[in-house]
Every structure is written in structure tokens, then in C-alpha cells.
Amino acid sequence: MDFNQIIFIFQILFTAAVAENIALYYFLGTCPLISVSNNLRTSFQMGITVTFVMLISSSINFIVYNWILVPLELEYLQLLFFVLSIAAITQFLELFLDRYFHEIYASFGIFLPLIAVNCAILGVSLFIVLREYDFVTSVVYSLGSGLGWLLVICLIASLRRRVDTSSISIYLGERGITMLIASIIAMAFYGLTTAMKGLI
Amino acid sequence: MTLLYSILTVCVFVILLCLFIVFSEKALGQSGNVEVSLNEFKSFETKRGIKLIQALKEHDVFLPVACGGKGNCGRCKIRINSGGGYVTSLEKSCLSEKEIAENYRLACQIKLKENISLDIPNILLKAKSFKAKLINSRNLAYKIKELVFKIEDEVELDYQSGQYLQITRKLPNEDVIRAYSLSSSPKNRKEFSLDVQLVDGGIMSNYLHSLEIGTTIEFCGPFGDMSVDINSLYSTETVVLVAGGVGLAPMRAIISYLIEVKYSGKIILFHGVRCRKYLYSEEEYRNLENKNNNFCYYPVLSEPALEDGWIGKTGFVTDYLNEWLDNNKNDLNSIEVFLCGPVAMMEKANDLIKSKNINMESVHSDPFSF
Numbered sequence: 001m002d003f004n005q006i007i008f009i010f011q012i013l014f015t016a017a018v019a020e021n022i023a024l025y026y027f028l029g030t031c032p033l034i035s036v037s038n039n040l041r042t043s044f045q046m047g048i049t050v051t052f053v054m055l056i057s058s059s060i061n062f063i064v065y066n067w068i069l070v071p072l073e074l075e076y077l078q079l080l081f082f083v084l085s086i087a088a089i090t091q092f093l094e095l096f097l098d099r100y101f102h103e104i105y106a107s108f109g110i111f112l113p114l115i116a117v118n119c120a121i122l123g124v125s126l127f128i129v130l131r132e133y134d135f136v137t138s139v140v141y142s143l144g145s146g147l148g149w150l151l152v153i154c155l156i157a158s159l160r161r162r163v164d165t166s167s168i169s170i171y172l173g174e175r176g177i178t179m180l181i182a183s184i185i186a187m188a189f190y191g192l193t194t195a196m197k198g199l200i
Numbered sequence: 201m202t203l204l205y206s207i208l209t210v211c212v213f214v215i216l217l218c219l220f221i222v223f224s225e226k227a228l229g230q231s232g233n234v235e236v237s238l239n240e241f242k243s244f245e246t247k248r249g250i251k252l253i254q255a256l257k258e259h260d261v262f263l264p265v266a267c268g269g270k271g272n273c274g275r276c277k278i279r280i281n282s283g284g285g286y287v288t289s290l291e292k293s294c295l296s297e298k299e300i301a302e303n304y305r306l307a308c309q310i311k312l313k314e315n316i317s318l319d320i321p322n323i324l325l326k327a328k329s330f331k332a333k334l335i336n337s338r339n340l341a342y343k344i345k346e347l348v349f350k351i352e353d354e355v356e357l358d359y360q361s362g363q364y365l366q367i368t369r370k371l372p373n374e375d376v377i378r379a380y381s382l383s384s385s386p387k388n389r390k391e392f393s394l395d396v397q398l399v400d401g402g403i404m405s406n407y408l409h410s411l412e413i414g415t416t417i418e419f420c421g422p423f424g425d426m427s428v429d430i431n432s433l434y435s436t437e438t439v440v441l442v443a444g445g446v447g448l449a450p451m452r453a454i455i456s457y458l459i460e461v462k463y464s465g466k467i468i469l470f471h472g473v474r475c476r477k478y479l480y481s482e483e484e485y486r487n488l489e490n491k492n493n494n495f496c497y498y499p500v501l502s503e504p505a506l507e508d509g510w511i512g513k514t515g516f517v518t519d520y521l522n523e524w525l526d527n528n529k530n531d532l533n534s535i536e537v538f539l540c541g542p543v544a545m546m547e548k549a550n551d552l553i554k555s556k557n558i559n560m561e562s563v564h565s566d567p568f569s570f
Contacts, residue, residue: 042289042293068213074209077209081213084214087217088221091221095224095228096228098228099228100228102286106287106288106289110289
């Protein structure tokens with residue numbers, strides 16, 4: 001692996017995690033982002049779980065796409081196949097962790113089944129196909145996306161602790177102010193996108 | 201043709217995934233038995249992999265589950281001596297760090313994977329599941345009914361005043377579990393009564409209010425730490441009861457019990473409600489106050505309506521409790537306080553009692569929420 005390749009991989013990782021963040025650039029996985037981010041500790045656990053499942057599911061979906069769908073010329077069924085395999089993977093992971101890594105299972109708790117309906121995970125699998133990444137790049141991309149989502153949910157959770165002690169308009173409510181917080185962080189992240197373009 | 205081809209592929213894929221899940225469940229799932237020992241004298245074997253609360257229920261040990269085993273209410277808290285596995289994240293949010301350090305766990309969150317030994321308070325071992333028939337139902341106040349039940353079979357209900365029962369209503373999608381305080385004196389072990397307030401959209405309260413006389417339903421209990429026993433009251437000179445709304449139910453049980461056993465100390469009852477239509481047993485307690493010098497009754501309305509013609513106390517019940525505590529500063533060492541009402545009232549009352557330096561061990565509470 002030469003120097004340029006390492007730079008490219010690092011670039012993919014940084015773009016996925018920060019500049020084109022899955023939660024704030026594409027606004028995917030917003031439901032758990034808003035409902036779980038009321039507590040920093042649970043947010044961190046959710047983020048770790050999402051990263052973990054994203055990494056595994058996108059690698060398996062890469063194999064499903066390239067080894068099953070492409071040879072059979074059924075690329076248009078990718079959405080259906082990805083959804084099914086994500087559901088099966090979360091089910092399997094739950095059984096597997098419960099048996100062999102009970103500590104991790106206990107800390108994931110209720111979040112693992114919730115992952116099956118997190119669209120950020122499906123989104124990452126679809127983006128990998130769309131951008132025609134190879135296997136290593138797709139693993140790096142999914143890891144970056146997961147870490148980016150973790151970063152954002154922890155940022156929002158930390159800011160939301162301030163919300164409890166501030167007086168917020170009742171018409172805005174807790175969810176409303178969370179959306180505003182998310183949009184303001186999104187703007188800050190958007191600034192990084194332009195910075196990245198300047199670098200390249 | 202393409203359509204058939206794609207449908208076939210999807211079906212094959214789904215079948216493969218299902219087979220994969222079924223096989224992994226077979227390979228990774230739990231099998232065999234584990235041993236559960238209770239209080240070091242009783243033990244039984246049960247299937248590996250099921251929840252502790254389920255295993256206990258199968259062996260006639262009933263723990264309170266106000267939330268239906270979702271890990272929200274924290275009522276199934278028990279102390280583990282050995283086994284039990286790792287503390288789940290849900291338990292960490294429900295139990296305090298001190299409780300976790302002392303090996304307290306939630307029975308609804310423990311999956312049995314190894315032999316386990318645990319302590320269950322004796323008071324909980326009395327709880328059982330039984331059937332009772334509705335024999336009387338009368339209106340106490342606006343939207344509040346007193347339901348009298350008679351226990352069927354040979355079962356006797358051995359409870360202490362202040363405790364509560366659990367009712368399970370089986371619906372197609374879920375089991376709805378609610379807790380109701382016993383409002384009758386524990387002297388009669390075959391009959392008991394519950395005060396039920398109708399809640400808008402309340403699944404259980406609507407069901408109980410529309411229950412026809414003669415219907416039999418299933419109960420589980422008694423539960424609750426808030427209980428009164430005359431033997432523990434020998435050094436207590438004053439019993440202070442603070443009730444909010446239908447929180448009067450356990451207080452009614454406590455008062456009738458104390459009157460029955462001829463308790464010699466003072467009984468002070470504060471009852472806070474919004475307006476007069478929610479105030480119940482008023483006449484009964486006013487009569488009792490006239491007859492019995494040791495009994496004091498303070499009904500308080502927070503928002504009396506114009507038509508109530510109320511000339512009594514208005515405001516929050518906690519303000520009058522504060523006033524009373526200030527007037528009886530010297531007797532605070534020998535009082536026992538019982539609180540039952542909405543969470544907001546309970547928090548306020550608890551803060552107030554703490555600020556008066558009353559020993560928290562003599563304060564018993566049972567919060568409720570709809």
C-alpha cells in the first residue's frame with residue numbers, strides 16, 4: 001500500500017465521520033438521534049452499538065451485493081436484500097453476544113433490536129454500492145460513518161443537558177430545541193466540508 | 201419471466217436467512233437447567249435462559265411488576281448473593297450506585313445463565329395469585345368508585361394495612377398490569393376493597409369501573425413496604441397520614457386498622473384534593489373526629505369551585521403539613537409519617553420532612569402515577 005492509498009483511506013474516513021456526516025449532512029438516523037440523546041451515557045452506548053452493527057452489516061451487504069446480486073443481475077433488488085440481511089444480522093448478533101459476550105450484550109441492552117430500524121445503517125450500505133467502493137474502502141467508510149454518528153449523538157446529548165436548566169419556549173418543546181441544536185451543529189459541520197474541498 | 205425470477209431469488213434469500221437464524225438459535229440458544237436458591241432454605245431447578253421473575257412466578261413467588269417487566273418501575277428489586285451475570289444498562293439507570301454496589305438487581309432483567317442465590321424479603325413471600333369476585337361497587341366521589349371483592353376458594357389474604365394488590369388484564373397484544381391500594385382493614389381476610397379512580401383513556405380503570413357485580417378477576421399480592429403493624433408502633437405517639445386524591449385508599453385501611461386495634465396515640469389525617477367533588481369519606485371522618493379525641497382530620501382543597509361553598513382549608517396539603525409540623529416541633533421524635541399521592545406531592549412532602557430533621561426511617565411512602 002503506497003502513501004497515496006493511505007491518504008485516500010484517511011480522507012474517506014474523515015469525510016464519512018465529519019465532513020459528510022451521516023446524521024448531519026444526509027440527516028439519516030434522526031429518530032434515534034433525537035429520542036435517545038437525552039442522556040450522555042445511553043447516547044454513547046447507542047453510538048457504539050450503531051458503529052458496531054454498521055461495520056458488520058455493511059461488510060456483509062457488500063458481499064451480498066457483489067456475490068449474489070451482481071452475478072444474478074438483480075441489482076435493482078438491493079434495497080429489499082439489504083433490509084432483510086440487516087434484520088437477520090441484528091437478530092444473529094443479539095443471540096451471539098448474549099451467549100459469548102454477555103457483558104457487551106448487557107450494555108447494549110434494548111439498543112440492539114432498535115438498530116434494525118435505523119436507516120443510517122441501510123443508508124451506508126446503499127452509499128457503498130452507489131459510490132462503487134471496494135471492500136477495504138467500504139469497511140473504512142462504514143467505520144467512519146458510525147464514528148461520525150457517535151460523535152454527533154454525544155455532542156447533542158452534551159448540549160441537551162443545558163436545555164434542562166434553561167427556559168425554553170413551551171411552543172418549541174424538547175424535541176423542537178433538539179432539532180434546532182442538530183441544525184446548528186450541522187452548519188458547523190458544513191463549514192468543514194468546504195474546508196475539505198479546499199484541501200483536496 | 202424476470203418478475204418470477206426475482207420473486208424466486210428473494211424467496212430463496214429469505215428462506216436462507218430464516219434457516220440461518222433458526223440454526224444459530226439452536227446452536228447459541230440456552231439449554232439445560234439452573235438452580236435458584238431463595239433465602240438459603242428453598243431452592244428449585246428451572247430452565248436456563250428464562251427471566252428470573254418468570255422462574256420465580258412459576259414457583260409461586262410473586263414479585264411486584266408495576267411496569268409489566270420492562271425495567272421501568274424498579275419494584276422487582278431484589279438482592280443477589282451469587283450469580284446473576286452482568287448489570288444491564290437499564291438497571292444502571294433504574295438503581296442507584298449504592299444499590300448496585302450492594303448487589304441489588306431487577307428481577308425482570310436477570311436472565312438465568314448460571315446457578316443463582318438470592319434474598320427475598322419475607323413480606324414478599326406472602327404474595328400469591330388468587331381469584332376474587334366483585335360483590336359490591338359504589339360511588340365514593342366524582343369518578344371514584346369503591347369496589348368490594350370476595351376471595352374465592354380456600355385462599356385467605358394475609359396483608360397489612362397500607363399494602364397494595366396487582367391486577368393483570370390480558371389484552372391481545374400485551375398484558376396490562378396496574379397496582380391498587382387496599383382500602384379495607386386487614387381484619388377480614390376473605391373480603392377486601394379497592395378505591396379506583398377513573399382515568400381518561402385508562403385501560404384498567406375503565407375496565408374496573410364497568411365491571412359487573414359477580415365477575416371474577418385475578419389478583420396478585422399483597423405488595424408494598426408501606427405497611428402498618430401495631431407491634432412496630434409501640435414507641436410512636438402520633439401517626440401522620442398525608443394523602444393526595446385517591447391516595448386516601450391505603451390511609452383508609454390504616455385508619456380502620458388503628459381504630460380496630462384501639463391504638464392509643466394520635467392519628468392525624470391530611471387529605472388534599474382539587475375540589476369538593478373529588479373529596480370522599482368526608483362525613484365519615486368528620487364524625488370520627490367528633491367521637492374520637494385522638495383523631496384529627498384536615499381536608500384541603502387546592503382549587504375549590506364556587507359551587508362547593510367551601511369554608512375549610514384551601515391551598516396545597518403540604519403547606520398545612522408544614523404548619524402542623526412547626527406547631528408540634530417537640531413531638532417530632534415519636535411520629536410515624538405515611539405518604540401516598542401523586543409524585544409531585546410526594547416529592548414536596550419528602551423535601552419538607554427532610555428539612556424538619558425527621559428520621560427518614562419513620563417516613564413511609566407509596567407514590568402513584570396514572
